[in-house]
Structure formats: C-alpha cells, structure tokens
Amino acid sequence: MKIVVCVSHVPDSAAKINIGADEKNIDKNGVSFILNPYDEFALEEALKIKDSIGADVVLVSVGGDEVKETIRKGLAMGADSGILLKTNAYRDSISTAKLIAEEIKLQGANLVFLGKQSIDGDNGVVGQLVAEILGFNSVSVAVSFNLNGDKIVAEREIEGGREVVETSLPAVITAQKGLNDPRYASLKGIMAAKKKVIDEKEVTVSEIGVELIKLKKPAQKQAGKILGKDSSAVPELVRLLKEEAKVI
Amino acid sequence: MSNKILVFVEQRNGEIKKSSLEAVKAGSLFAEQLGISSEAVVIGNEITNFNSISNYGISNVTHLKSADLALYSTTGYSQALSEYAKGTNADILFFANSSMAKDLAPHIAIQLDASLAMDCVELNIQNGEIIATRPVYAGKALAEIRLTKSTKIYTIRPNTFPLGEGNGKNTEVKIKEILNVNLSTKVTELKQNNDKIDVAEASIIVSGGRGLQAPENFAMLEELAKLLNAAVGASRAAVDAGWRPHGDQVGQTGKTVSPNLYIAVGISGAIQHLAGMRSSKYIVAINKDPEAPIFAAADYGIAGDAFEIVPKLIEELKK
Numbered sequence: 173m174k175i176v177v178c179v180s181h182v183p184d185s186a187a188k189i190n191i192g193a194d195e196k197n198i199d200k201n202g203v204s205f206i207l208n209p210y211d212e213f214a215l216e217e218a219l220k221i222k223d224s225i226g227a228d229v230v231l232v233s234v235g236g237d238e239v240k241e242t243i244r245k246g247l248a249m250g251a252d253s254g255i256l257l258k259t260n261a262y263r264d265s266i267s268t269a270k271l272i273a274e275e276i277k278l279q280g281a282n283l284v285f286l287g288k289q290s291i292d293g294d295n296g297v298v299g300q301l302v303a304e305i306l307g308f309n310s311v312s313v314a315v316s317f318n319l320n321g322d323k324i325v326a327e328r329e330i331e332g333g334r335e336v337v338e339t340s341l342p343a344v345i346t347a348q349k350g351l352n353d354p355r356y357a358s359l360k361g362i363m364a365a366k367k368k369v370i371d372e373k374e375v376t377v378s379e380i381g382v383e384l385i386k387l388k389k390p391a392q393k394q395a396g397k398i399l400g401k402d403s404s405a406v407p408e409l410v411r412l413l414k415e416e417a418k419v420i
Numbered sequence: 421m422s423n424k425i426l427v428f429v430e431q432r433n434g435e436i437k438k439s440s441l442e443a444v445k446a447g448s449l450f451a452e453q454l455g456i457s458s459e460a461v462v463i464g465n466e467i468t469n470f471n472s473i474s475n476y477g478i479s480n481v482t483h484l485k486s487a488d489l490a491l492y493s494t495t496g497y498s499q500a501l502s503e504y505a506k507g508t509n510a511d512i513l514f515f516a517n518s519s520m521a522k523d524l525a526p527h528i529a530i531q532l533d534a535s536l537a538m539d540c541v542e543l544n545i546q547n548g549e550i551i552a553t554r555p556v557y558a559g560k561a562l563a564e565i566r567l568t569k570s571t572k573i574y575t576i577r578p579n580t581f582p583l584g585e586g587n588g589k590n591t592e593v594k595i596k597e598i599l600n601v602n603l604s605t606k607v608t609e610l611k612q613n614n615d616k617i618d619v620a621e622a623s624i625i626v627s628g629g630r631g632l633q634a635p636e637n638f639a640m641l642e643e644l645a646k647l648l649n650a651a652v653g654a655s656r657a658a659v660d661a662g663w664r665p666h667g668d669q670v671g672q673t674g675k676t677v678s679p680n681l682y683i684a685v686g687i688s689g690a691i692q693h694l695a696g697m698r699s700s701k702y703i704v705a706i707n708k709d710p711e712a713p714i715f716a717a718a719d720y721g722i723a724g725d726a727f728e729i730v731p732k733l734i735e736e737l738k739k
C-alpha cells in the first residue's frame with residue numbers, strides 16, 4: 173500500500189515574526205524553519221502502518237527549493253521518498269490542495285496523512301480540501317486512528333470531548349497532537365535520507381480565491397499594571413475587573 | 421454584488437451553540453450593511469429550542485432534519501448544507517469557527533467552488549464588500565484578505581461579535597426533511613468530558629502552569645473557576661507533566677482562545693503560550709517573578725505567590 177504524507181516548511185514556533193517591506197511576506201532574515209510540528213504526527217502514523225503491515229511512504233510538499241530541507245527531515249524519520257511540487261507563486265489553501273490532490277492521484281495512494289494545521293497560515297483546511305477534491309473520506313484533527321482492512325475507526329478532538337468517527341478507505345486523515353509520539357530521526361536514518369530521492373516537479377498554481385491585501389502586526393497592548401506583590405493587591409484587582417474591565 | 425448571507429447554526433445534543441448565535445448576530449449585521457437578505461440554517465434531528473436565533477436578528481430559519489443527522493457527519497452535513505445553500509442562492513456563508521466548522525467549511529468550499537477565510541477576528545465593509553482579518557503565525561501577525569470568488573465563506577472566531585441583548589423575537593422554523601443522507605463518514609459516538617466547560621468556548625478562563633508545582637494544586641483553580649463560571653486551562657508544561665489533559669492546553673499546539681477574561685497563574689508567558697491567548701479581551705497575570713514575560717501581555721498583574729494570592733482572590737469573590 174502506498175501512503176502519502178504532506179509536509180510543510182514553517183518558521184520555528186519560537187521565531188519572532190517581522191513583516192517584510194512589501195507587507196505581503198514575512199522577513200525571513202534570522203528565522204529558522206522546521207518541519208511543521210503537526211506533520212510529525214502525520215508522518216509517525218504512516219510509519220507505524222509501514223512498520224506493522226508494510227507501506228510505501230511518500231512525502232509531498234509544495235513550495236520553493238528551501239522546502240527540500242524539510243523533506244529531508246521526513247526522509248530521515250523513515251519516509252521512503254519525497255516529492256517537491258516546486259513553485260514560488262503566492263497560493264491560497266485551495267490552490268495548494270489542488271496541487272497536492274493531483275499528485276496523490278498520480279501516486280495512486282488511497283491513504284493520506286496531513287497535519288491538522290500548518291503553523292504559518294494557521295488555516296487548518298488543506299486535508300479536508302484534498303479529501304473533497306479527490307472524493308475521499310476524511311477525518312480531521314484525529315487523536316486516534318485504527319485501520320482494519322479498509323475500515324477506519326478514528327477519534328477527533330472537539331470542544332469538551334471527542335467524536336468517534338467511522339469511515340473507510342480511500343481516506344485523508346489530519347493529525348492532532350496526542351495521536352502518537354513521533355520518533356526521532358536516528359543517525360542511520362539521517363545518513364540513509366541523503367541517498368533517498370526527492371523528485372522535483374515544476375507546477376503552476378491555478379486560480380486564486382483569496383487576495384492578500386497586507387500583513388500587519390497586531391496592536392501592541394499597553395504594558396499592564398502590576399497592582400502589587402502580595403495578596404493585599406487582590407481587592408484592587410477585583411475592583412478593576414468589576415468596574416474598569418467589567419468582565420466579572 | 422452579493423445576494424444573501426446564510427449562517428450555519430450548530431447544535432450539539434439538540435442545543436444551539438452560543439458561538440453560532442454570535443455568527444447569527446454578525447450575519448444579520450452584515451446583511452443589513454450590505455443591503456442584502458440573511459437566513460439561518462440548523463442541521464440536526466430533535467432540537468430543543470430555536471428561540472435564540474431570531475432573537476439575534478435572523479428571522480428566516482430552516483431546520484434540515486433527519487435522524488441520520490443527529491450526530492455530525494462530514495459527508496452528511498456537507499451534502500445537506502451545500503445543497504441548501506445552492507437552492508437558496510446564498511453566496512456568503514458565515515460559521516462560528518468551531519471544531520465542526522473547521523471540518524465542514526473546507527468541504528463546502530470545494531462543493532460550492534467558494535473562497536474560504538478561516539478564523540476571522542475582524543470583518544469590515546470596504547467599497548461594498550467584506551474585508552476579513554485573520555491571525556497568522558499563531559497571532560504574531562494578522563492578514564487582511566479579500567475573497568475573490570463569487571461565493572465566499574467566513575468562519576468567525578468566538579467572542580468576536582459579543583452577543584449582548586437580543587431583540588426578544590420568537591423564531592419560526594421551517595422544517596426540511598433530508599432524505600438519503602450520505603453517511604460514508606459518520607460520528608458513531610460522542611465522548612464528552614462530563615459537564616466541564618471547554619476552554620475554547622468559555623468566556624472566562626483560569627489557567628495554571630508549572631508554577632502550580634503539583635496536580636493537586638489545581639484544586640484552587642477549579643474552585644476559582646467555579647465562582648467565575650470559568651473553564652480551567654493549562655500551559656504545555658502542566659500538560660506535559662501529566663497534571664492536566666491535553667484538551668485543556670492553551671497555546672500554539674493546544675487551543676486558541678479569546679475569552680473576555682484570561683487569568684494566568686504560575687505561567688511564564690512563553691511565546692507559544694501567548695500565541696493561544698493573546699487575543700483575550702482582558703488578561704490577568706499572577707506570577708512571583710515580576711520579570712516574567714506574561715506581565716507584558718497582561719492588563720493587570722500581581723507579582724506574588726500564587727498560593728497566597730489565589731486563596732485571597734477566592735475569598736474576595738465570595739464576599
């Protein structure tokens with residue numbers, strides 16, 4: 173069986189984000205990039221299947237040349253090969269999903285894992301979009317996943333609990349923290365990754381449905397008031413919450 | 421020129437969700453400003469009480485009804501909703517940015533060939549069309565966007581349009597029975613964490629971090645939360661230590677919250693934690709280190725020992 177795992181290349185969660193002069197891109201100076209944390213859960217789930225019943229795990233990523241670094245990380249964790257759908261063009265989630273869906277069709281995969289969200293655009297939609305484009309079933313924000321033949325039982329996280337979802341292959345699953353504990357790349361894995369193939373394919377982005385007007389910084393909060401250093405400040409805090417903020 | 425705003429109203433266990441009513445309010449507000457009509461649609465089976473819907477401004481309400489739609493189904497709900505949207509010529513769809521909407525909206529976007537804006541924290545009208553603002557990079561930046569396809573979908577972060585007083589109007593509901601529900605993906609069971617208020621839905625959150633030192637010390641936060649009708653949240657350090665369940669985690673790899681009041685106790689205010697709560701209306705920090713970064717994000721702070729301050733706060737609120 174062939175499993176596709178989609179990975180994105182994102183700024184480290186601790187990175188300071190500055191907006192570039194064009195107001196459309198972030199300033200990448202000094203920002204380190206990582207494999208999107210949720211995609212590690214996605215890849216781990218695919219690798220678990222590979223370990224138990226055998227599978228060919230193919231990474232797919234859309235972006236510029238720099239994304240190869242992230243694909244290598246996934247190869248080092250244990251994926252078999254990688255595909256870079258190469259473009260530097262501005263995309264919205266739907267145009268990204270269309271490119272990915274096209275590639276999944278070419279690969280003939282019937283199980284696809286993605287992260288629940290890419291921590292750059294924070295849209296959380298590519299998996300569901302890919303599923304709908306391909307006519308696959310989908311479970312998003314999965315915290316547990318079980319495959320038995322072509323039957324799937326998964327749980328997804330919702331407000332205040334979980335939903336148990338039943339569906340079947342072909343399917344797209346998006347991974348939430350808690351699904352598994354991603355393995356670390358071993359030294360052997362890192363060495364082996366250097367020999368694995370990354371297939372680069374130039375792609376063109378279709379119609380865009382979202383125009384980015386500009387990026388901006390959120391309004392800076394005024395530094396708050398420190399009301400005191402011990403419990404004598406509590407009555408004043410309660411008064412402010414009641415009378416100034418009016419939130420209690 | 422747009423035609424009609426359709427608001428998706430979510431129910432769970434037959435009860436209408438408050439965040440959806442905020443979307444109803446936003447829908448009626450924007451329809452009025454754009455000079456177009458609005459309607460609301462609920463999907464489910466038995467629904468306890470629709471009254472709150474018209475109360476927040478939309479009088480045209482339809483219930484898409486089937487026993488097969490009592491619990492969520494990606495395929496069943498998306499099919500019912502997009503068919504309804506097509507039939508009624510709605511070209512703007514509003515959702516509350518809930519777990520259900522996050523799953524449903526992208527499916528609808530493909531089915532309706534629509535543009536999609538997730539998790540909007542601001543909507544404005546410029547030159548007769550909606551401009552949306554949404555957080556990116558975990559709220560470290562905001563993107564101002566315009567949807568360019570003729571059908572547009574917006575999901576709105578809870579607490580963006582506070583409910584306030586309703587108009588007291590009664591809701592008249594049209595029922596439309598849905599036949600042949602596509603259940604190729606279906607929820608077979610709902611596992612709820614008893615009656616706990618979820619951090620993603622609460623209007624007040626009391627959160628604890630490593631500074632609380634042990635799981636049993638969350639009892640005082642539970643007590644404080646009870647007095648405030650609040651949810652209890654946690655930092656990742658508290659979750660990783662096994663003191664609290666992952667569902668309570670606030671931050672970049674936990675939940676994004678925007679309550680009216682967020683009280684952070686023994687939380688340093690790491691950038692990944694701030695990512696999940698910085699859009700709260702008011703932030704209170706209780707931390708013994710006056711240099712802790714949480715104070716820079718807070719409106720009010722007490723730089724002292726949580727074990728002294730929280731009990732005093734409980735006492736004061738009981739007065």
Ligand SMILES: Cc1cc2nc3c(=O)[nH]c(=O)nc-3n(C[C@H](O)[C@H](O)[C@H](O)COP(=O)(O)OP(=O)(O)OC[C@H]3O[C@@H](n4cnc5c(N)ncnc54)[C@H](O)[C@@H]3O)c2cc1C
Nearest residue numbers: 629630631655656657671672673674686687688693708726
């Ligand atoms: C990829 C990634 C994702 C992450 N995602 C998240 C996330 O979603 N959510 C999240 O929270 N973190 C996240 N983190 C972790 C984050 O960087 C911090 O490590 C974490 O938030 C620290 O939790 P804390 O504030 O509880 O602990 P600490 O940073 O250890 O802070 C404890 C605080 O308690 C104070 N304190 C100690 N004793 C007392 C007392 N008696 N009274 C009052 N105050 C006291 C101390 O002064 C200190 O400021 C992430 C990190 C990474 C790398």
Ligand SMILES: Nc1ncnc2c1ncn2[C@@H]1O[C@H](COP(=O)(O)O)[C@@H](O)[C@H]1O
Nearest residue numbers: 178233234286287289290295296297298
């Ligand atoms: N450029 C990309 N290339 C490959 N996969 C992506 C890309 N962007 C997003 N994804 C996948 O889609 C998931 C959800 O992303 P998003 O909808 O952008 O938040 C991510 O966790 C990735 O698995």
